[in-house]
Amino acid sequence: ITHIREGIEAGVRILGENYVQEAAQKMQALSDLAVSWHFIGHLQSNKVKAALESFACIHTLDRESLARELNRAAQKLGKRIPALIQVNTGYEGSKSGLAPEALFPLFELASSLDGLEVRGLMALPPYFDDPEEARPHFRGLRELLERLRDRTAAPEILSELSMGMSHDFEVAIEEGATMIRIGTALFGTRPIS
Secondary structure (H helix, E strand, O other): OHHHHHHHHOOOOEEEEOOHHHHHHHHHHOOOOOOEEEEOOOOOHHHHHHHHHHOOEEEEEOOHHHHHHHHHHHHHOOOOEEEEEEEOOOOOOOOOOEOHHHHHHHHHHHHOOOOEEEEEEEEOOOOOOOHHHHHHHHHHHHHHHHHHHHOOOOHHHOOEEEEEEOOOHHHHHHOOOOEEEOHHHHHOOOOOO
């Protein structure tokens, strides 16, 4: 918590968290500081209500059932939740996210729901020792976002590309990332629990 507090005091304004319960403890410990929390982990349907009560944005919308559950919960809370659709650019079975070809139907559905506001896309490409090898994944995600913008009446809302991590964020930024996940670079590796 001390390192996170120092990061916020140094200017970090958005923090991502993978786990709803773990985030709740951190949020409470840091409640005296101005920071926006984004959910970046796989979201289970039974955690949707808690996530919407705590997080300003959900980066991992990846299926129709989750879109409908987020919409239901957001409407009950009287809010419209910003969300990013997670795309599995590497077709990795070990990662969440939908296949690129499944993006457009989910986007159409999510965009039609009053409790959701799709703001862009998120991806966790395969890990490569050479960050340049991730470039096609980042470029592909940017191109998918451009195609979505061409299909919507409000393209200005689709402004976010959440991609790039501590080892490859420079390449992600070159390809258009607007949000990067660099917790390891800033705070060190996660403790093993």
